Amino acid sequence: MLLLQNLSNALILACTYILMAAGLTMVYGVLKVLHIAHASVYTVGAFVGVLAFTRLGNFWVALAIAMFVSGIFGVLIYRSTYFYLLNSPRTVPLIASVGMFVMFTDLLQKPFLMGAYQRAFPAGGAGLPAVKTALFSFTAKQVLILLVTVILLAIVYVILTRTKLGLSWQAASMDRDMASAVGVNLNQSIAANFFLGSALAGAAGVLVGVYNNSVFATMGDLPSYKAFIIIVLGGMGSLPGAILASLILAIVENFLVASIGYVLPRDSIAFLVLILMLMFRPNGLLGRE
Template identity: 35%
Template sequence: MLFIDLILQGLIQGGVYALIAIGLTMVYGLLRILHIAHAGLYALGGYCALLITEASGSFSLGIVGSMIIVGIVGMAVYRLFYQPILDKPPVVALIVSIGLFIGMEELYRIFFGANGLSYTVAPLQGTIEFYGIFIRQSEIISLILALVLISSLSLFTKYTRIGIAWRATVTDPIMAESFGVDVLKVRYLNFFIGSMMAAAAGSMVGLTNNLVEPTMGSIPSYKALAIIVLGGLGNVRGTLIAALAIGLAESFGTIYLGDFFDRDSIAFAFLIIVLMIKPKGLFTKE
């Protein structure tokens, strides 16, 4: 039963990492920008979900509202901060993104306090028994939500016109534009979807931990970067597999290596070992 429990915990954690990292790799794949501020949107998702839930009494409304609001904010981030500097060297966008992330953390600290916010009555805090394994309801919902969103994204990019246009733009933006693809619209959509997924992850982590704090995006930002490098920069499928691999490595590592390393150290140790074997990542797009 311990093995099954570790698998489930790894998949749950990996699902959260995937929601964060897929949005990050979508931006890199389209614009070649390391969107560090993505982690700030993840934290914003947690705050929005909590505030809407507290006001309405419905966590379902909280998470949907959070995804929509953060998706719109993500588009605004692109328009205000990235679009004006697309012709600049990539390091300029990286510096802007880091500065934006730091600024977002400070704004959260000013408006919501340094200690963060908690749910007055947190929903989905019960447990469910599964063949002798007790799993929190919030973790089950988190895994289901990750599966639904990632599956929906896959279907969207394969079978819808705008999704196919997105894939074409990632492959060759100049050629896509010559065939009539509205590249600007694709970029806005890219930030909207990626930010929505980050908001969903932030909402579920905030609920599971019953805490949303200004710096909650810091560690996930490092792990998301590690995941997209491991999966191959710009490769969505590789990012998903890498996220699940990191989640499982953490889950098993905390049991068998917990006396020597903490959870975060295990994740980065796993990354280093894999990159020593595959320096360009597991699924690098040549």
């Protein structure tokens, strides 16, 4: 019973990782840029979400607004920075990305934006019911997270496999110049990719904000590296890999804590797993090459 409860809690934790990592791995697939500032998009998403929610009182509208604004924010990041650095060595956009992340975090902490204090995000389960069985239970918040994650992943899956846009991303991830030569509008394709990936990060920010009932300027610190580790584990650029890695990491974290306690900070488990992966399967679980 305790086992199943731990497993269901781990599943919810995994959902919060998946949305964040999915966006990151999509961006990596097309651009081959390690987009650390993705975590800023996540924070902005949560912030916009909480603002919209407190003004409008409807979680679903707030989620839509947050995802849209995050998407635009992501595209702006691309157009203002990475766009100019695509042909530089890969460490250049990486460093730009880290710089942006630090800058946005400090900026968001200014009193006229998010300020120093945590804000509550009291959306509860957005009206969804809690699920209680003899063996395990989900709170309304957990049902909400599971539902939103599954819906968003289904949408992403359809776009990736059934649309021209998805095809153009696949082409671009194989060879940008070649894709361009055979008629893919790279600029539009990459911008759309950033928009979708960033909207997912924004949704992740909103869901985590609701789950922990708190939104704050430095909330992206942790996801900035954890999402990154997840996409390395899963295989850079692989969406199923990111999902699998999120699940594994969440389960390992949950069960280690439940069985031996916090022998080491829970969040450092990810790094241990990363080291093992790089030693034995450097291309990740589902990576190609």
